[in-house]
Amino acid sequence: MDLRSAAELAITLAREAGDFAVAEHDTARIEAKGTGADLVTHVDREAEARIVQALRERYPEHAILGEEEGEQGAAAGARHRWLIDPLDGTHNYVLGLDVYGVCITLCEGDRPLVAVVHDSPRRRTFWAIAGAGAWLSQGEDKEPRRLVLGTGVPLDRTTVAFTQGYEVGHDDERRNDLFTSLERGTKRVLRSWAPSSDWGLLVTGQLGAMVAYRNEIWDLVGGTLLAEEAGGAVRTDPAGELIVVGRPQTVEELDALLGVTRAATEARLSEDAPLPEQKDVASSPFTRIPRRERIAESSLAFAVHDAHPVSPGHALIIPVRQIPTWFDASPEEMREALELVDVVKARLDAEHAPDGYNVGFNAGASAGQTVFHAHLHVIPRYSGDVDDPTGGVRHAVIGKGFY
Secondary structure (H helix, E strand, O other): HHHHHHHHHHHHHHHHHHHHHHHHHOOOEEEEEEOOOOOEEEHHHHHHHHHHHHHHOOOOEEEEOOOOOOOEOOOOOOEEEEEEEEEHHHHHHHHHHOOOEEEEEEEOOOEEEEEEEEOOOOOEEEEOOOOEEEEEEEEOOOOOOEEEOOOOOHHHOOOEEEOOOOOOOOOHHHHHHHHHHHHOOOEEEEOOHHHHHHHHHHHHHOOOOEEEEOHHHHHHHHHHHHHHHHOOEEEEEEOOOOOEOOOOOHHHHHHHHHOOOOHHHHHOOOOOOOOOOOHHHOOOOHOOHHHHHHHEEEEEEEEOOOOOOOOOOEEEOOOOOOOOOHHHHHHHHHHHHHHHHHHHHHHHHHHHHHOEEEEEEOOHHHHHOOOOOOOOEEEEEEOOOOOOOOOOOHOOOOOOOOO
């Protein structure tokens, strides 16, 4: 799939939806939404309908999830799915505050590939393609500017944004504890009620981090990709309810303040059977993979797509606990990891229909290991992907594969 073409379409649609919202502001028709205090306008519905129509015309095989109309387009099990919030910050829009925007994200499974976040009143468009960086476009006649986050400053000099999902109430104990900790531990907590605005402030360096609690997927996934492509770090709690995204130093300090990953560590250390000594979890890049990117998981292991695949569908099976090599895993960890190999194979068979597989691990630097957090490679193979596959994994020692 041509991701650049998909990004260009999403940018165009986001800008058109944003311009439509600005033009319709003074005549917006307002209705109550659901049983709570949420609002919706004709702009929300009309903008989503226009975006959906354009996506259906270009990508009829894709699924679409819109904030207003839910699942649309192809079947929900389609390989690709678009997430749409056509008017993020509706309350601000109704109040006359110029703090609202548009969020459009393209995912493959749960993994975001393209993200577009548009600041409608200012016509600033933030966008990213997985593996190709994060960018800011201001007008069709200006070259995009690449966005790069710094490491951060101490929390007492940092402003962070806090956002929460629609269903989170005032009596949510965890939400209240989080907010209290943020107010006491940082310089200032911003509550814009428009994640699209917060993402823009974050990737341009105005905020240190975004703390999101039980947020809706369409406002969260694309912004997280934007921040990661700008060099940001991500921490997610075991339940996937709390996500902290931002400058690496800031995220690390917020993790310590809020205990984002502490619960997972404590749960693993409380198991009846003693496990081998654990290294500092912050040292492994696998511990920073957002939970939403997992394609399969169990209590002791999880699977993700390889960030640098050698073939379509290349996946990794990773123990939750950080251990240096496969030989340091407990019998329970080995068993669950191998069970996930079968789960991942079934998924890859359905999605890619490969002709064979290589499955294995590297243990030690001399064997080619570069990330010292044990992991299994599940590599789909296809007829013709190399001239002569004879010998398979024997080619790990160059020149010794044939016999």
